[in-house]
Amino acid sequence: MADGVVLLDTWASMFGMRVRIALAEKGVEYEYKEENLRNKSPLLLQMNPIHKKIPVLIHNGKPICESAIIVQYIDEVWNDKAPILPSDPYERAQARFWVDYIDKKVYDTWRKMWLSKGEEHEAGKKEFISIFKQLEETLSDKAYYGSDTFGFLDIGLIPFYSWFYTFETYGNFKMEEECPKLVAWAKRCMQREAVSKSLPDEKKVYDYVVAVTKVLESN
Amino acid sequence: MADGVVLLDTWASMFGMRVRIALAEKGVEYEYKEENLRNKSPLLLQMNPIHKKIPVLIHNGKPICESAIIVQYIDEVWNDKAPILPSDPYERAQARFWVDYIDKKVYDTWRKMWLSKGEEHEAGKKEFISIFKQLEETLSDKAYYGSDTFGFLDIGLIPFYSWFYTFETYGNFKMEEECPKLVAWAKRCMQREAVSKSLPDEKKVYDYVVAVTKVLESN
Known part of the structure; x- marks a missing residue:
């Protein structure tokens, strides 16, 4: 999974959609893993032990949580195209x-x-x-x-x-x-x-x- | 007030203290205005009509609200010394x-x-x-x-x-x-x-x- 990008998400989540849009705007390839919120995966519990919530972006094996924070992270890491945050x-x-x-x-x-x-x-x-x-x-x-x-x-x-x-x-x-x-x-x-x-x-x-x-x- | 820095705050607020610390770390001079939360000033209501809360930083006449957002703003505007956000x-x-x-x-x-x-x-x-x-x-x-x-x-x-x-x-x-x-x-x-x-x-x-x-x- 090192060097990979994995998204733990559930399809109906507005917060997960934010991350999907940001990754699509940047053209980042990733593995999508659908979570069942009534039976959360061990991976989700391991990657977000504090809130136990989706979405979680796993990049190079390390988790980033909370959708607004993830979108900012995506903007900072893939900063060569499609800027998301205003520059001012x-x-x-x-x-x-x-x-x-x-x-x-x-x-x-x-x-x-x-x-x-x-x-x-x-x-x-x-x-x-x-x-x-x-x-x-x-x-x-x-x-x-x-x-x-x-x-x-x-x-x-x-x-x-x-x-x-x-x-x-x-x-x-x-x-x-x-x-x-x-x-x-x-x-x-x-x-x-x-x-x-x-x-x-x-x-x-x-x-x-x-x-x-x-x-x-x-x- | 143009070009000035004004902080609407109340002394016991943990959230106001965050802004005071960030401004002090950066060495930014500012005018401190103590708010009475039981009788909010017309300026506070005008500058933060949504939440009507302190702290509000007014920079060049424009308001910035919510302490975590204000601290990031301070870090981005006065970026020549004492970096606050990590670079990674x-x-x-x-x-x-x-x-x-x-x-x-x-x-x-x-x-x-x-x-x-x-x-x-x-x-x-x-x-x-x-x-x-x-x-x-x-x-x-x-x-x-x-x-x-x-x-x-x-x-x-x-x-x-x-x-x-x-x-x-x-x-x-x-x-x-x-x-x-x-x-x-x-x-x-x-x-x-x-x-x-x-x-x-x-x-x-x-x-x-x-x-x-x-x-x-x-x-």
């Missing part, structure tokens, strides 16, 4: 800020909307939409986030696009009505092969979430 | 991983130990000590974290040293008994002027926490 320190800080915002807000708020009923569900939905409206507001008139070049914040956010159908179905709203500029940005990103080939079909994600919901509700 | 991409990723671990674990677990009684308090205390034992385990035999050079992870963790007395008093344990190597590392860090002048007195922190506790318990 202030723009880098802004991109890091918004990826951190996504990491702090989106998944937890989705869970609140997903797994609740009644008032709690409505409150979660309202908060969830407001997060995406906030993310839409930070779009400028450029093609990608803050720039005409596809970069760190684009990679941080675009994987959630493959979950939009699921969010909409569970939340009973239309992302295109709530955040039309954001959806237009997502469609631009999907024109990149590195993105479209890294994201799963939205209906497949939905079917997966329906199945997970059934398991959670039967416990 | 893998070591950078490791340092980022552990600072992220601190950000995800320490403060929330401290609150659990601090504001609870009985079994919940004991569970919080046990978890809290295990986090610091984990951080101690990652120390090597070098002077600082992973290196003989004071860097990103050192800056991320050392501010908590000024709260050790408070943690010990509320948790009824001794950090020196639980994590002697970590305390020895902290004392080495405190020999640096940039650190010692950026951290408040531990008894002053304790008195502050006692006062905050009284306010919280009376609400």
Whole structure:
């Protein structure tokens, strides 16, 4: 495995998709290992003993964990093409800020909307939409986030696009009505092969979430 | 304010201390503005409308938020002396991983130990000590974290040293008994002027926490 690049991942993970997109943008060949999160492999537990979570990038036998950190690592190691982080320190800080915002807000708020009923569900939905409206507001008139070049914040956010159908179905709203500029940005990103080939079909994600919901509700 | 460096902060904040240490290591002059978190200034609300939190570094009139992001920004802008991030991409990723671990674990677990009684308090205390034992385990035999050079992870963790007395008093344990190597590392860090002048007195922190506790318990 020395000198190799291995990705421990699971296909529906937005965080894993970030890493897949970054590797595809850089043209890095790697071995993909699908993890079963209900029966984690000894390799995953060995490589990420602290959080026991995917994605983990194993490079030259050494693990890198946490998707935003992995994407930065990929940008620093394969630095000869397709820069991901902006070169200007202030723009880098802004991109890091918004990826951190996504990491702090989106998944937890989705869970609140997903797994609740009644008032709690409505409150979660309202908060969830407001997060995406906030993310839409930070779009400028450029093609990608803050720039005409596809970069760190684009990679941080675009994987959630493959979950939009699921969010909409569970939340009973239309992302295109709530955040039309954001959806237009997502469609631009999907024109990149590195993105479209890294994201799963939205209906497949939905079917997966329906199945997970059934398991959670039967416990 | 153009071309100036301003720090919005509050003296007892571990996260603010990180920024103070980084600026001191780099020898950057700045204007310090103490914030009252019970009555936040219009400037803070304007500069960090998303989280409304300190610390905020204002450089040339533009805000940078979130302490770990600010420290990286400082390292990138004032890059002519005292490098903070390791130069090797893998070591950078490791340092980022552990600072992220601190950000995800320490403060929330401290609150659990601090504001609870009985079994919940004991569970919080046990978890809290295990986090610091984990951080101690990652120390090597070098002077600082992973290196003989004071860097990103050192800056991320050392501010908590000024709260050790408070943690010990509320948790009824001794950090020196639980994590002697970590305390020895902290004392080495405190020999640096940039650190010692950026951290408040531990008894002053304790008195502050006692006062905050009284306010919280009376609400």
